[in-house]
Amino acid sequence: MDKRIKRYLPMTESAYYILLALTEPRHGYGIIKQVEEMTAGRLKLGSGTIYGTLSKMQDDDMITVYSDEKRKTIYEITDIGKQILQLEFDRLDELHRNKERYKGEFL
Numbered sequence: 001m002d003k004r005i006k007r008y009l010p011m012t013e014s015a016y017y018i019l020l021a022l023t024e025p026r027h028g029y030g031i032i033k034q035v036e037e038m039t040a041g042r043l044k045l046g047s048g049t050i051y052g053t054l055s056k057m058q059d060d061d062m063i064t065v066y067s068d069e070k071r072k073t074i075y076e077i078t079d080i081g082k083q084i085l086q087l088e089f090d091r092l093d094e095l096h097r098n099k100e101r102y103k104g105e106f107l
Contacts, residue, residue, distance in 0.1 A: 004060050004084060011088045014049050015057070019085045022063065022077040028054065031075065057081065 008015060021034035031054075032045050054075055057063045062081035068074050077085070 004062070004080065005087065007060065008062075008084050009087055010091060011084075012053075013043065014045060015053055016085075016088060017043060018045070018050060018053055018057070019062070019077055019081055022075060022081070025074045025076040027068075027072045027074055 011019075017035040017038060018031055020038065021031045026034060028047070028050055032047075032050060035043055035045055054063065054065075058065055058075075060080075061078055062084060064076050064078055066074050066076070
């Protein structure tokens with residue numbers, strides 16, 4: 001787990017939203033569309049980015065991959081992936097708290 005923490009934290013925005021899109025198992029195109037929806041179209045993931053990141057996450061046991069009845073590749077977050085995502089949530093919470101605390105000093 002330690003080397004995965006070092007490898008993923010802080011998360012890239014792409015990795016963060018890919019994991020966040022896995023609130024339910026999805027195929028690659030479904031992840032792309034979910035990320036676009038979550039970011040109101042601001043973040044459009046290309047296939048190279050998404051499949052490269054998914055491959056790395058699979059190698060690190062953060063996601064599992066299987067085929068559905070239509071033989072589409074489906075991605076699902078694992079418990080390890082959820083733990084890493086929770087650590088990122090904690091990091092982002094700290095960033096937000098400090099932003100709120102100090103933003104007035106820069107206005």
